[in-house]
Amino acid sequence: MTTLDAAEAVTRPAWGGAFGRLWSAAVLSSFGDALRTAALPLLAASLTGDPLLIASVAACGYLPWILFGLLGGAVADRVDQRRAMWTVDAVRGLLVGGFAVTVALGHASIALLIALAFALTTLQTLFDNAATALLPALVDRTALGSANARLMTGQRIAGGLLGGPVVPVLLAAGAAAPFAADAVTFVLAAALVASLRTAAPERAPRPAGSTLRREITDGLRVLGRDRALRGLCAATALCNVGMAALIATLVVLVTRWLHAGPGGYAAAMTAYTVGSLAGGAVNGPVVARLGRMRAVLLAGTTQIAALTVMGTVRSLTALVAAMAVFGLMGMVWNVNTTTLMQQRSPAPVLGRVSAAFRTLAVAGAPLGALLGGAVATAWGPGTPALLTAGFFVLSVAALIRVREEPPAGSAAGDGAAPAQDTR
Secondary structure: OOHHHHHHHHOOOOOOHHHHHHHHHHHHHHHHHHHHHHHHHHHHHHHOOOHHHHHHHHHOOOHHHHHHHHHHHHHHHHOOHHHHHHHHHHHHHHHHHHHHHHHHOOOOOHHHHHHHHHHHHHHHHHHHHHHHHHHHHHOOHHHHHHHHHHHHHHHHHHHHHHHHHHHHHHHOOOOOHHHHHHHHHHHHHHHHHHOOOOOOOOOOOOOOOOOHHHHHHHHHHHHHHOHHHHHHHHHHHHHHHHHHHHHHHHHHHHHHHOOOHHHHHHHHHHHHHHHHHHHHHHHHHHHHHHOHHHHHHHHHHHHHHHHHHHHHOOOHHHHHHHHHHHHHHHHHHHHHHHHHHHHHOOHHHHHHHHHHHHHHHHOOHHHHHHHHHHHHHHHOOOHHHHHHHHHHHHHHHHHHOOOOOOOOOOOOOOOOOOOOOOO
């Protein structure tokens, strides 16, 4: 365990002040997102019976990241991240509020749903990269691990435990109600972020002739030069191919292979959420004992075992237990990959490194979803979980030779940001 890991094990961000407001905004926004993402497929299904059209609405959740993710990171590094975040949330609130009015008037269409999903995710590419870059400015760097764990746990509670059950209540008031509530959460989150009293970061002047394309390339170069981040990105990309295969077919596994019905599917998803919350709680002690990179390796290895159980044991009880373990270790993976990226990236390019990491990591997800459907059709509903386990094996293999070493340009063991000029 490094000195940095020991410090982070006992350092916690203060709930009051800037971090508390950011946490509140993130949790509130996640609650609204859960309302919208649960209501959108239901609205799509009420408008058309064509599965391809319904799926196309969900597909728009991937496409903007592939098209605009790198651009969003470059813009996030050029602007005041706090201002970018509240502006994006305000615009998203207006878009969703206008959509709620359209639904209430009975003018919704599949084309409008697709346009909304595409626009919201496009804006999210800027928001998420700006948020990743802003957090190190709000909390001490030794508290980043705890801050990320608190943010992700709060978001999982709001989105996984609270948002879903509220949707049927809101739908009883009309199809537009979940979208109207989501618009309100966007506006409130924007107000919370706007209230942060964080000074705009000082940045060196951009070199003459600097372009967005060159700045995007700089972010990719920083990611590629850092052995640890490069390995984490490759490992996460492999995991996401497998995760897409699992997510796309999990309902088939539960309803057709286990014959558990909608109740079984709900139990599996609830177990995953509860496991994720437990992961946020145990992450600190795990990191204190193992270090961040070894914690990620432990998470991936344990998830392989959980996926093997899902694909071989034909029991709802076993599936629920495996999903809980899978969610717990998934949270450990997510918290530590995000924290390592924040710690190891120079502040001036953090938004671009985040964008490069996210874009490369999600690029294979559409292929994974197709692979999951293909193997389920060819060899049965349990095989996508085993396919996912195979991708996780490759992911862990990509990390085994990666050591948790100080970033280039820092003193050994101090974990400081790289000193080289990447602009």
